[in-house]
Amino acid sequence: MTNQQALHEWTLTPEEAVVLQRRLAPRVVRQGKPDTVTCIAGVDIGFEDGGETTRAAVVMLEWPSLTLQESVVHREPTRMPYIPGLLSFREIPAALAAFARLASRPDLVMVDGQGIAHPRRLGVASHLGLWLDLPTLGVAKKVLCGRHGDVPATRGEWTPLTDRRRAEDPADVETDAEGRVVIGAMLRSRENVKPVIVSPGHRLDLATALEWTNACLGKTKLPEPTRLADRLASRRGRRFVEPNGSLL
């Protein structure tokens, strides 16, 4: 099955998906910060059966204890192939289904993937935030687009990820000294380990996204919300401990 055919099954052609992203991107709010944070959610998607099945996981952590309050795993047939730049169309349907099963709503959502650090400023984190109407931020392990200089070696420090493209909405765009658009940050979440890419998803700015990511860092590279969602989404989450003490 070609990418073209798969997208048709989702009622969208690649071209239409791009048009939709261009239309939605201007709605993304890249400023502000969530208020009274009591619960932070982590989201990630995994696959089974060689990709036939999509597995979405959402974990709810209490702030500031970072204690697991609730978790949901949702499975459904995979309908879309992975196409760089169109990841959200492949993962969001399952993510939304998982969110629909949550007992409560989080105040902030951390997504495994890019926020506005995307060719059209609408990575999966931004897209999901727009859909859920919640503050979101993206924590990715690899760069999709943009450039950056050397990353500081000290945990918690970062260097900007920039892109020269024109701004969809010049009004709320952050730029560096050279006037290039700042779309995210290469954050050293752990010393001697490759940095993670943090970017605003929706309803918060880069500084706030970095603050919360740093605040959720434990002993590993990935912040707790994303790390736990990762374990639940991928089948290696065998050692995942539920709030009630049971295993998954």
Next chain:
DNA sequence: GCGACAG
């Protein structure tokens, strides 16, 4: 035209 390319 030739790479690059989240998960």
Next chain:
DNA sequence: ATCTTGTCGC
């Protein structure tokens, strides 16, 4: 993302 064991390092 996923297929996969042991192994090097803090």
